[in-house]
Amino acid sequence: MPVVYPHPKFIIGRDGMVFSSLPFLFYFLPLALFIYYISPNKLKNFTLLVVSLLFYAWGEPIYIFLLLFSAAVDYLHGLLIEKYRKTTPFKAKLALTSSIFVNLAVLFFFKYANFLVDNINHFTNFQIEALDLPLPIGISFYTFQTMSYSIDVYRGVVPAQRNPITFALYVSLFPQLIAGPIVRYETIEKELMHRKWNAEQFSDGVRIFTIGLGKKVLLANTLGALWNETQAMPPNELTVLAAWLGILAFMFQIYFDFSGYSDMAIGLGKMFGFTFPINFRYPYIAKSATEFWRRWHITLSGWFRDYLYIPLGGNRKGQWKLYRNLFIVWGATGLWHGASWNFILWGLYFGLILAFEKAIGLKLLQRIPAFFQHIYLLFIVLMSWVLFVSEDMNFGIHYFKTMFGFAPLWDQHFMYQLYTNIILILIASVAATPLWRITDRKITNSMIRNSIEWLIITGILILSTAYLVDESFNPFLYFRF
Amino acid sequence: MKKIINIILFILLIGGLSIANFMKKDGAFSEFENRPLAQFPKFTIEKLIDGSFTSQFETYMTDQFIGKTFWTGLKAKAEQTVLKQENNGVYFGKENMLLEKPEELSTQLKKNIDFINQFQEKNQGFQLTVSLVPTSIDLYPENLPPYAKTGKHMEIMKIVSHELNEQVQLVDPLEHLKQKKDEPIYFRTDHHWTTLGAFYTYQAIAEAMDFTAYQFEDFAIEQVSDSFYGTFYAKGNDHAIPPDHIDIFKPKKEVDYEVKADQKPILNSLYDDSFLSKRDQYAYFLGGNHAKTIIQSSVHNGKKLLLIKDSYAHAIVPFLANHFEEIHLLDLRYYNASIQQYIDEHELTEGLILYNSPNFANDNSILYLKY
Structure with missing residues (x-):
């Protein structure tokens, strides 16, 4: 009898909204573009944020809170790091460490905890129960992006973002939310604040x-x-x-x-x-x-x-x-x-x-x-x-x-x-x-x-x-x- | 200029199709695919959270997409252009014949044989015959694309004849059918066999079950449809393939039948004309699949047959019905009560198990023979 090998796990998974799908191409995208372009300029960031969160909610409604939590944490850390960067480097470093710690903790908890538990159970006599949480879509991408933000603020490469909506938009921007590219804050900082439309x-x-x-x-x-x-x-x-x-x-x-x-x-x-x-x-x-x-x-x-x-x-x-x-x-x-x-x-x-x-x-x-x-x-x-x-x-x-x-x-x-x-x-x-x-x-x-x-x-x-x-x-x- | 045209193309195609889809009235049933179509899912927060809304919406969009036949036909064309010889599990064969890509055998086959053996042991004295019918791929390997997988019938029969209790009679109609393969014994666009294929197998079964089969001359052949596009056609989507026709054999000798399928009203015919105007014309035979179908004929010989079957049996029942007072068809995919009790209750005298061989090898409902 043929042994059937398990399907590689990276193929299975809760489907988020995939760009190459009929709902995205023929519902979401035209609607998103339409709403975005009829929004007044001042509201465009807010519109895009809402659209991005809806996009995320399509696959993972609950984990929206994780995404927003992650954004809030890094938003605050960014401000702290900037505040102390010049005056009390020690505190700035502390804030940076805390930011990296939170990001890695979130990533570790949702992505690697099961793996660790399985290995502990395998190599020792412990019988720890696995959590079996579904992997939040895009978590490996957005935690890396926000970490780069904190580090860059600490290094003085970019100023901290004071507008929470703009920052939340950076974290949740739907085109790159679930599978990259890993966009550093520095790369799109200007575009987050002023975008110009041109046909080209x-x-x-x-x-x-x-x-x-x-x-x-x-x-x-x-x-x-x-x-x-x-x-x-x-x-x-x-x-x-x-x-x-x-x-x-x-x-x-x-x-x-x-x-x-x-x-x-x-x-x-x-x-x-x-x-x-x-x-x-x-x-x-x-x-x-x-x-x-x-x-x-x-x-x-x-x-x-x-x-x-x-x-x-x-x-x-x-x-x-x-x-x-x-x-x-x-x-x-x-x-x-x-x-x-x-x-x-x-x-x-x-x-x-x-x-x-x-x-x-x-x-x-x-x-x-x-x-x-x-x-x-x-x-x-x-x-x-x-x-x-x-x-x-x-x-x-x-x-x-x-x-x-x-x-x-x-x-x-x-x-x-x-x-x-x-x-x-x-x-x-x-x-x-x-x-x-x-x-x-x-x-x-x-x-x-x-x-x-x-x-x-x-x-x-x-x-x-x-x-x-x-x-x-x-x-x-x-x-x- | 270049820029603008890019944008216009995008808006025309993506925007145009979006609007067209939005405006289009949703269909309830696809005749082409012979199944109900998904409807716009009801939105609830719970359904969004557990993911069922999303997946239902995706199914809805695929099911209801505008011009679906055009798109699936285009995909089939594209596949053929890059030398693909199959589409959705159906081979494009020679002579406009579509053939099913065979599945690898699983452990289910041995289990199924064992279920029959156990059944036989519990019902000593109840004469049981098993007939496993090959599918078109076993008869027409020369129509397959080069190097394609060949049928599994012989492999299945080797295992069955080795494992099956000797008390059970086994009828393999392969050789009979091979001799007649120049005649249209299988549909080209569907996974079933034709009445003619069933007729030749009926003769082989009659010999084994010890009754005298009627000959070709004893029937009047009547064509009931020339527009049958079957399941293979719906999967393969090569729209250049011509339709099949359906013939039936009417005994020249006058025989009356009464067909009672599940809770439906009693019919006085083995055929349900209403299906000829639908997509799934094979359901013309006995009105398609039912858990239980009882056929009483005007032949009063006291013989009552239990027929455990898949849909292949539907084309052969019109022949068998001329030799039994009653035929009780049980489809184990839907009929899950005790078979033993059923035999006792209806005083059935002998049994026939008839499936197409790959279906028999993979069906997991034969288990119900145990009960």
């Missing part, structure tokens, strides 16, 4: 949002179906090539899912007058793991760099501390992705590779042809995704075994999966590189260029609607975070 920004927003929607609905979901079929099989019954094809599909799924979602957030931000930072820059074209992490989830790695790695001393305090810091930062990065050992392992795996690259790897890599550097990076990344999907360690072990030859090479089912997905994989491969962008720039006739853009926008909107109307399969990968 809105039109960019439409383009970026639509492309993100297409990435999510047309590529991530469809290739996700292939991965779903693969992971539903016991990994020791897969063939070698099917295992490789499966994890390749996941590699595309997670990229298009996450970067598509970031694009949609950035696009929506623009429609409401905000400029969010870019979150992905074609990570799969990197030539080393170091470069990959400069292109993958940029706002997260930037956060860890500025608020953890550098305060720990970065690479400036000697070899030993450098490796210690890498270990801490990558363990934390892994843990941030989910309360499970495989995520920690996944983070440490990258920590290890980055340490290797820092020590000798990058120099070695430069000596081999670029082609092999790409192969090296893609291999590293594919392996990392196996760790990422293996919440059940046995699954991972068997999956690796199958990939590395402890199974038949292929069977007819692999052939079926291959030819029925090859076109999607080719499209995905091209879409994961800047090839289109480069080609587009070469088209000098602006009429042709524009027409192509209009066609693409119309095509993606219509096709995505068709898939959403048909599709029951629309899981969202990032609610776990």
